Amino acid sequence: MTQCLGAEDARDPGRLLGRIANPGATGCAYTERSYSGNSLSFTMRCAGTFAIESQGKVEFTADTMQGSIAATANVGGSSVETRNKISARRVGACPAATPDKRSL
Numbered sequence: 001m002t003q004c005l006g007a008e009d010a011r012d013p014g015r016l017l018g019r020i021a022n023p024g025a026t027g028c029a030y031t032e033r034s035y036s037g038n039s040l041s042f043t044m045r046c047a048g049t050f051a052i053e054s055q056g057k058v059e060f061t062a063d064t065m066q067g068s069i070a071a072t073a074n075v076g077g078s079s080v081e082t083r084n085k086i087s088a089r090r091v092g093a094c095p096a097a098t099p100d101k102r103s104l
Contacts, residue, residue, distance in 0.1 A: 004094035025052050040067075050074055063090040 027047030034041045039059045046052040050073040058067030065088040073080050 002091065025050065028052075058086065064088065 025046035025048055028044055029046075030042055030044050032041070032043040038061060039057065041055075041057045043053070043055045046054075052071055052073045054069055054071035056067060056069035058065055060066075066086065068083065068085050070081065070083045073082075
């Protein structure tokens with residue numbers, strides 16, 4: 001998948017991770033978020049139909065990001081767990097129509 005990122009997303013990986021960790025969820029907020037050097041650890045809770053809680057850790061540079069995210073959701077009264085690994089790299093500038101965005 002190729003996605004253009006705005007300058008705010010590029011400066012703060014936490015903005016992007018919320019959307020990745022909880023796709024389609026609403027009412028999400030970090031309950032913990034800790035930066036240490038080029039590493040971000042977080043816990044996030046989302047309201048809504050699935051009441052998702054996710055935890056993750058990523059390491060990043062100016063051009064790459066990699067890490068893992070674990071999430072638990074309530075689906076029809078049952079707890080459903082997912083574990084995902086993520087990896088991203090900068091592949092170049094976004095199209096000219098969006099000069100303030102980066103492509104990862």
